[in-house]
Amino acid sequence: MTIDAAKVRRLRYEEKLGPAAIAKRLKIGRASVYRLLGGKPLEMA
Numbered sequence: 001m002t003i004d005a006a007k008v009r010r011l012r013y014e015e016k017l018g019p020a021a022i023a024k025r026l027k028i029g030r031a032s033v034y035r036l037l038g039g040k041p042l043e044m045a
Contacts, residue, residue: 003028008036 003026011022019033026033
């Protein structure tokens, strides 16, 4: 299974979802979300 990195970024920055919510919505692990977002928790801009 390939994770769509663009979808993860869109959910984070446009829909303002946190990593746990993104992981739940896409049915992937939180670690995968953090890896795609740069490996560390990000501040909401």
